[in-house]
Amino acid sequence: MDLGSFDIDAPQWDQSTFMGRLKHFFNITDWRTAALPDSRLDEAKVLVEHCRSGFVPPGTTEEQLHYAKKLYDSAFHPDTGDRMNLIGRMSFQVPGGMAITGFMLQFYRTVPAVVFWQWVNQSFNALVNYTNRNAASPITPKQIGVAYFTATSTALATAVALNLYTKKAPPLVARWVPFVAVASANCVNIPMMRQQEILNGISVTDENGNNLGHSTRAAVKGITQVVVSRISMAAPGMIILPIIMQRMEKYKFMQRITFLHGPIQVMLVGVFLVFMVPAACSLFPQRCSMAVSKLEPELRDSIMSQYGDAVQRVYFNKGL
Numbered sequence: 001m002d003l004g005s006f007d008i009d010a011p012q013w014d015q016s017t018f019m020g021r022l023k024h025f026f027n028i029t030d031w032r033t034a035a036l037p038d039s040r041l042d043e044a045k046v047l048v049e050h051c052r053s054g055f056v057p058p059g060t061t062e063e064q065l066h067y068a069k070k071l072y073d074s075a076f077h078p079d080t081g082d083r084m085n086l087i088g089r090m091s092f093q094v095p096g097g098m099a100i101t102g103f104m105l106q107f108y109r110t111v112p113a114v115v116f117w118q119w120v121n122q123s124f125n126a127l128v129n130y131t132n133r134n135a136a137s138p139i140t141p142k143q144i145g146v147a148y149f150t151a152t153s154t155a156l157a158t159a160v161a162l163n164l165y166t167k168k169a170p171p172l173v174a175r176w177v178p179f180v181a182v183a184s185a186n187c188v189n190i191p192m193m194r195q196q197e198i199l200n201g202i203s204v205t206d207e208n209g210n211n212l213g214h215s216t217r218a219a220v221k222g223i224t225q226v227v228v229s230r231i232s233m234a235a236p237g238m239i240i241l242p243i244i245m246q247r248m249e250k251y252k253f254m255q256r257i258t259f260l261h262g263p264i265q266v267m268l269v270g271v272f273l274v275f276m277v278p279a280a281c282s283l284f285p286q287r288c289s290m291a292v293s294k295l296e297p298e299l300r301d302s303i304m305s306q307y308g309d310a311v312q313r314v315y316f317n318k319g320l
Contacts, residue, residue, distance in 0.1 A: 021286075030074065044068040045076060047065065087124065093277045101237060150192050151192060156181075183234070201215045202316050205315050221290060228283065237276065291312065
């Protein structure tokens with residue numbers, strides 16, 4: 001097969017459908033890629049760039065090109081092409097998220113434990129949010145610090161207040177406190193970490209990638225979708241797993257192995273996340289779109305004056 005004209009950026013699956021996006025994100029959030037050395041990822045990037053320039057090394061197969069693109073998408077930022085830090089990658093969400101979430105669900109009874117694990121979780125989330133931001137909108141170290149402090153404070157205040165409030169509530173209600181704290185913090189952490197996009201707008205293009213300007217409304221839409229996705233990612237494990245554990249802990253064999261309850265929850269959270277990370281990322285297209293008529297008046301009028309009715313929708317990377 002002649003691969004000289006192979007379009008490596010053409011999606012393998014239809015990104016306009018949920019199932020197509022689900023297959024795509026199952027592919028690029030594969031936690032096994034997080035264990036690969038940087039040298040292997042850099043090799044994949046070189047192969048992808050060669051293919052984009054029209055040169056495919058002799059003997060290269062289509063399967064090798066697809067795998068190289070999988071590694072590239074899992075580890076390199078879609079805006080800058082730079083290799084992302086390991087902990088911030090979506091492919092690290094399963095090993096990183098399962099450990100932190102599992103221990104948040106296990107150590108929810110005492111205030112010090114709640115404070116510590118919520119702090120760890122928000123530190124992890126802040127790094128993930130920064131890594132997967134729309135890189136066309138830079139953020140200063142001061143803004144990063146404010147975003148981190150605000151989100152962490154929100155999570156800690158919510159968790160501690162609810163922990164104290166639910167002392168006399170049914171045990172299951174207390175087990176759900178970590179999820180409420182995480183959901184609340186996500187509503188603060190993500191917009192704060194990406195505040196430049198909200199303040200100054202996000203770069204929007206036409207269908208062919210031609211830049212049309214910056215839109216704050218597009219930024220709000222994209223960030224809102226990311227917040228919904230992140231909460232959805234955590235919800236099943238943090239809502240259903242407490243029910244499972246509460247019922248399992250009634251059995252005598254579970255009462256004899258209390259020291260294993262933490263590791264058991266970590267593993268079960270991992271099972272949830274293997275499916276929920278790609279499912280949550282698939283809720284909305286990463287290349288988000290918006291009708292020109294819904295943009296702010298200044299940008300809408302500018303587009304209409306230049307292109308008339310030829311441009312009906314604008315496109316932008318909403319981030320993850």
